[in-house]
Every structure is written in structure tokens, then in C-alpha cells.
Amino acid sequence: MCGIAGFLAPSLDPGAMPGVVTSMLSLIRHRGPDEAGYYLDDGFAMGTVRLAIVDLASGSQPMSDPAERYWISFNGELYNHLELREELRALGRPFRTHCDTEVVLQAWIQWGPECLTRFNGAFAFAVRDAVTGDLFLARDRYGKRPLFYTEHDGALLFASEMKAFRAFPGFRFTLDPRELASVFAVWTPLPDRTPFEGVRQLPMGGVLTVRGGRRTLRTYEELDLTAPPFEGSEEDAAAFVRETLRASVELRLRSDVEVGVYLSGGLDSSVVTKLATDLSPHEVRTFSVAFENAEFDESDSQRVVASHLGTRHSSVTVTAADIAEHFPAAVHHAEVPAFRTAFVPMYLLSRHVRDSGVKTVLSGEGADEAFLGYSLFRETMLRASWHELSGEERETGLARLHPELAHFGPAHRKHMAGLFQQFSEERLPGLFSHELRYQNGRFAARLLKDRGVDPFAGILETVRTAPGYADLSAVRKAQWLEYKTLLAGYLLSTQGERMGLAHGVENRCPFLDPAVVRAAASVNLRFDDGSEEKAILKKAFRGELPASSLARRKQPYRAPGSAVFKDRRPDYLELVLSGTELEKLGWADPVFARKLVAKIMTTPAEEISTKEDQAFVYLLSTALLDQQFVRDTARPDASPEADLKVRTVVDNRRVLPRAGGMR
Numbered sequence: 094m095c096g097i098a099g100f101l102a103p104s105l106d107p108g109a110m111p112g113v114v115t116s117m118l119s120l121i122r123h124r125g126p127d128e129a130g131y132y133l134d135d136g137f138a139m140g141t142v143r144l145a146i147v148d149l150a151s152g153s154q155p156m157s158d159p160a161e162r163y164w165i166s167f168n169g170e171l172y173n174h175l176e177l178r179e180e181l182r183a184l185g186r187p188f189r190t191h192c193d194t195e196v197v198l199q200a201w202i203q204w205g206p207e208c209l210t211r212f213n214g215a216f217a218f219a220v221r222d223a224v225t226g227d228l229f230l231a232r233d234r235y236g237k238r239p240l241f242y243t244e245h246d247g248a249l250l251f252a253s254e255m256k257a258f259r260a261f262p263g264f265r266f267t268l269d270p271r272e273l274a275s276v277f278a279v280w281t282p283l284p285d286r287t288p289f290e291g292v293r294q295l296p297m298g299g300v301l302t303v304r305g306g307r308r309t310l311r312t313y314e315e316l317d318l319t320a321p322p323f324e325g326s327e328e329d330a331a332a333f334v335r336e337t338l339r340a341s342v343e344l345r346l347r348s349d350v351e352v353g354v355y356l357s358g359g360l361d362s363s364v365v366t367k368l369a370t371d372l373s374p375h376e377v378r379t380f381s382v383a384f385e386n387a388e389f390d391e392s393d394s395q396r397v398v399a400s401h402l403g404t405r406h407s408s409v410t411v412t413a414a415d416i417a418e419h420f421p422a423a424v425h426h427a428e429v430p431a432f433r434t435a436f437v438p439m440y441l442l443s444r445h446v447r448d449s450g451v452k453t454v455l456s457g458e459g460a461d462e463a464f465l466g467y468s469l470f471r472e473t474m475l476r477a478s479w480h481e482l483s484g485e486e487r488e489t490g491l492a493r494l495h496p497e498l499a500h501f502g503p504a505h506r507k508h509m510a511g512l513f514q515q516f517s518e519e520r521l522p523g524l525f526s527h528e529l530r531y532q533n534g535r536f537a538a539r540l541l542k543d544r545g546v547d548p549f550a551g552i553l554e555t556v557r558t559a560p561g562y563a564d565l566s567a568v569r570k571a572q573w574l575e576y577k578t579l580l581a582g583y584l585l586s587t588q589g590e591r592m593g594l595a596h597g598v599e600n601r602c603p604f605l606d607p608a609v610v611r612a613a614a615s616v617n618l619r620f621d622d623g624s625e626e627k628a629i630l631k632k633a634f635r636g637e638l639p640a641s642s643l644a645r646r647k648q649p650y651r652a653p654g655s656a657v658f659k660d661r662r663p664d665y666l667e668l669v670l671s672g673t674e675l676e677k678l679g680w681a682d683p684v685f686a687r688k689l690v691a692k693i694m695t696t697p698a699e700e701i702s703t704k705e706d707q708a709f710v711y712l713l714s715t716a717l718l719d720q721q722f723v724r725d726t727a728r729p730d731a732s733p734e735a736d737l738k739v740r741t742v743v744d745n746r747r748v749l750p751r752a753g754g755m756r
Contacts, residue, residue: 281582
């Protein structure tokens with residue numbers, strides 16, 4: 094895991110190039126604190142800040158082939174690098190290191206972009222052909238690692254985090270109201286978008302080729318959720334799932350440093366922990382977030398699983414004051430508006446992991462999307478069949494979906510039935526499954542000054558043009574949307590990768606192995622009628638995990654919301670959300686924003702609605718981004734470039750004398 098940055102800028106003063114690329118790297122050095130390096134060519138620069146995980150001694154970057162024609166800056170891990178290395182050796186490809194980065198480069202030379210479909214990993218990288226001047230940028234199929242790019246004054250800039258662009262001469266960020274409206278509506282940026290004007294991210298499974306003056310963006314692998322139904326028995330399917338996951342965890346334990354596990358106490362992370370303890374030759378360390386507030390705390394479940402599996406467990410206890418204090422720093426690393434505060438405890442957890450001497454962890458992300466773990470999937474099944482059900486069948490379906498309804502009166506149950514009736518017909522083409530969720534987004538979009546922006550225009554266009562999407566069933570469309578929006582745009586990035594790499598901690602996701610995704614797609618509708626969460630996954634590990642863990646209903650990971658700011662009033666709040674500051678936000682409606690702030694600050698927490706809570710967190714996080722990125726008045730990570738541990742410098746330019754380094 095690392096960070097990469099660079100530019101293709103023919104008109105940039107050659108004498109400025111080393112300083113610019115090192116400044117870009119210094120702004121993302123938290124991603125790879127172990128060492129740094131950069132490569133220069135005529136009008137081109139790329140560099141890496143490295144988190145050394147595989148081949149600690151000789152895996153420095155940028156790395157070349159022996160002929161020094163191809164150069165690579167690589168962010169990520171290739172889990173099947175040993176198998177590909179043997180295949181490439183048999184084809185005559187030479188190797189000088191034991192690092193997975195060299196396997197990626199040699200695979201690229203051997204097979205070109207077609208190599209991407211052979212990769213099982215989490216990655217984003219840049220390859221430069223020093224002979225032709227071609228540049229290739231690529232990203233993994235599920236969007237686990239980020240890669241942003243933009244154009245400025247005739248130059249193409251790219252980086253693992255957008256903040257690196259700030260170091261390029263003359264570049265300035267501007268928030269884009271259209272993209273903000275879309276983020277507020279669907280919770281995350283769309284797969285190829287960002288909240289900033291002119292800044293894009295390479296979509297998952299995407300490759301950008303820059304050849305001469307021409308740029309070509311294409312998708313090398315589409316998200317496929319249509320595996321043939323599993324043909325065996327339920328017992329066979331459970332064994333199939335178990336063995337597929339076991340192989341995935343085994344691949345992800347490949348490392349030259351210790352690998353820990355994030356243990357939430359839920360089913361998914363418990364499964365990963367179980368397999369890690371089976372496969373690791375060493376004692377497994379597990380790490381958790383605990384909350385001072387019992388409403389959000391899962392410590393008891395975490396301890397039960399850790400004790401059952403014999404892990405060395407530790408946790409970091411997070412208070413409301415902690416969330417308020419660290420919110421600006423976490424937003425700075427997230428780089429996007431946030432709709433809830435749950436990413437802040439993950440920021441503190443990764444700091445705890447790093448302080449414990451561990452820099453690689455496994456997590457359970459991706460299980461809910463693959464094995465239909467969210468209630469949204471079961472709601473979609475019920476709403477899709479609503480008109481075919483009798484009144485009694487509807488009540489039974491609602492009771493199974495929301496057993497808590499039994500504790501409420503008939504009026505509440507009638508209200509819930511009315512809501513499902515209301516949303517039993519599709520209103521936004523292709524978005525049937527998510528229309529209930531998106532209602533809160535309409536409220537948050539009122540934060541924007543320009544009310545003429547359609548917050549759903551972007552997502553409607555995305556699903557309209559997605560190959561094969563229109564032919565999917567309602568629940569498959571729900572899965573597709575979860576993979577493309579909430580998983581990639583928030584869980585893997587804002588709450589996952591960005592918070593981990595803020596402290597140099599790499600996150601690996603066994604449930605996002607292509608074989609696991611295919612296995613889940615083949616069984617999850619064959620044996621799951623929507624009545625039990627992740628039924629086949631539970632069956633696969635029955636007897637292996639504590640019975641209480643298998644029996645408990647899913648408890649979504651949550652953290653205290655806007656009340657933490659109301660009760661603690663952190664020092665920065667007035668500097669961000671005062672009437673004067675709100676007037677400075679070019680994108681915001683100051684009247685609506687002031688009313689919202691006043692409502693949150695004066696209303697008891699239990700009387701704040703979900704949509705108000707989300708809108709407030711959106712407002713605060715976006716106002717902080719405005720300060721940190723647009724007006725550049727608050728930069729939590731501003732520290733000297735001297736912190737960069739530059740080990741590799743390659744100056745291949747012909748227009749300037751070589752500056753030493755490797756050659």
C-alpha cells in the first residue's frame with residue numbers, strides 16, 4: 094500500500110519539476126511513511142510514497158524493467174503475485190526483486206492492459222513508457238484503491254489523493270454545486286466523480302491511456318453479479334462459500350509484516366478472524382472500536398469472539414468529545430462531504446493499530462453487498478412483490494423484515510405499510526431499490542444556493558448508461574448500486590482506505606476477492622428468500638463461531654451524530670458555521686444553513702430527525718472542505734517536506750543534466 098502522484102506537463106519549467114513532484118508526495122506522505130522516490134522524464138514526473146509490506150529491502154519505487162524502458166508507480170497489493178510470477182517466468186520475463194510491484198510491471202509488459210483481468214488485488218498504478226512517452230493509469234475492479242486526475246493549464250495531474258494537486262503551480266480547488274447536490278442525494282460521489290470542479294477519479298475497473306495528445310478512458314472489467322445459480326445442496330453451497338473465503342483469506346495473509354484483523358463483533362469480521370486464526374502460523378491480533386456511549390458500543394460481542402478464537406485483542410474507546418475534536422482532520426483525509434460521523438472513530442482506530450506496530454489489517458467490508466446483508470435488499474424484495482401479496486402476506490413480510498414493529502402499536506405498523514405501498518412503484522427510472530433512502534437527500538440538497546440543480550441527474554445517467562443494468566432484477570440493481578456508490582464511495586474509501594492510510598495502515602478485504610463475489614452471486618438468491626440475513630454465510634460457519642454471534646441480528650456500525658457538536662461546541666465550530674462564515678460559502682444557501690445550525694444547536698438530540706442529522710454533518714464537512722481545500726485557510730496536515738524519506742531518484746530527462754540518484 095502506498096500513494097502515488099505525478100504529472101504530464103510539457104510546458105512546466107524543467108527546473109521546477111523535482112520540487113513540484115516532491116511537494117505533491119509530501120502532501121500524501123501519510124500513505125507511505127517508510128520511503129519515497131520519483132522518476133523524471135521530459136515533461137513528465139511520477140513518484141511514490143511507500144508503505145513497505147512485501148519485499149521490504151528491494152521493493153523501492155518507482156521501479157523499472159531491466160531495460161529501463163517501462164517505469165511504474167504502484168499503490169496497492171497484488172495478492173496472487175506468486176502465481177503470476179511463476180507464469181511470467183515461464184514466459185521468459187526477468188525478475189530482480191521479490192516484490193509484487195515488479196510482477197505488475199512485467200505483467201503489463203507481457204500482456205498489456207489485458208493483464209488487469211488476471212490481477213487479484215487492490216491497486217491503482219501509473220506506467221510510463223520512456224520510449225514512446227505513453228502513460229497508462231489503472232484502477233482495480235472494485236475501486237478499493239483511489240486514483241484521481243485533473244487537467245490544469247495544459248497539464249495532466251494524477252494522484253492517490255486530491256490534496257496532492259495543491260502542490261502543482263497555479264492549481265486551485267473549486268467545489269462544484271452539481272456534484273455536491275449529487276453527493277447529498279446519494280451519499281457519495283458517483284464512481285468517476287468528485288465534489289471538486291474538473292477533478293475526476295478513475296472509475297473502478299478503469300484504465301486511462303495517454304498517447305501523444307490523445308486520452309482514452311475505458312473499462313476493462315464491468316461489475317458482474319450474474320453468476321449461474323449454484324446447482325448443489327444447501328450444505329454443498331455452505332462448504333463452497335467456506336472454502337472460497339478460506340482461499341481468499343489465505344491469499345491476503347501473504348505479507349512480510351504482521352497482518353491483524355478489524356473485529357467489529359458482527360458476523361463478517363468474525364468470519365475473517367476465524368479463518369485468519371486457522372491459517373496464520375502466528376497469534377492473530379484483533380482491533381476494535383469501542384464507544385463510551387452504550388447505544389453504539391459492541392464491546393461485549395467483540396470480546397466474546399476474540400475469546401472464542403483466542404486472539405490478542407485490543408480496542409480504542411471513542412467518546413463524543415473525540416469525534417468532535419478529530420472531525421476536521423478526518424474530513425481532510427476523506428476529501429469528500431460526509432453524511433455521518435462514523436468515519437472518525439475509524440480514523441482513531443487506525444492510529445491505535447499503527448501505534449501497536451501493525452500496518453496491515455483484514456476487514457469484513459464487502460460481505461453485506463455480496464451476501465445481501467442489508468435490510469435494504471430484503472425491503473426491495475418485499476416492495477417489488479407488494480402488489481402480488483395479500484394484506485396478511487404483507488403484514489407477515491413486514492414483521493419478518495422489522496421484528497421491532499411488534500413493540501409498536503397498530504398505528505405505527507399501518508404507517509410502515511403505507512410507506513411500502515407508497516414506494517411500491519418506481520419513480521426514478523432504475524432506482525426503485527434506493528428511492529426510500531434517497532428521500533433524505535432531497536432535504537440535504539436544500540443546503541445549496543442553486544435549487545435548480547437536479548440532485549438525481551448524475552445517478553440516473555449512470556444507471557441509464559451502465560451495460561446490462563436495465564436487465565437486472567430489482568435486488569440485483571440494489572446490489573449494483575451498493576457496490577458502485579456506498580461501498581466504493583464511502584465504506585472502502587471515506588471510512589476505510591482514507592482513514593487507514595491517514596496513519597499508514599493498509600486494509601485488505603477478503604469478501605472482495607473476485608471468486609468470493611462470484612460465489613456469493615451464485616448462492617445468495619438460491620438459498621436466501623429474504624427472511625434471514627446472510628443465511629448461507631451463517632450456515633457455512635455454524636459451529637465455528639459463538640452461537641450468540643450467529644444468532645444476533647445485524648447491528649449497523651454507527652457513531653454518535655450531530656449531537657457531539659452541539660454538546661461539546663468544539664473551538665472550530667464558530668469559525669466554520671457562524672453566520673459570517675456561512676455567507677462566504679459560494680455554494681450554500683445561508684438562510685437555510687443558519688436555520689439548520691440553529692435547529693441542531695437548540696434541539697434535544699432525540700428530537701433531531703435522521704435527515705436533519707445527515708444534512709448538518711454534510712454542511713459541517715463541506716464547509717471544512719471549503720476552508721481546507723478551496724480557501725486554504727485550514728490544513729491539518731501542513732508539515733515540512735523534510736519529513737519525506739526520499740530513497741529513489743531517477744532523472745531521465747534530456748533537457749537538463751542528470752541529478753544523480755539510481756543512475
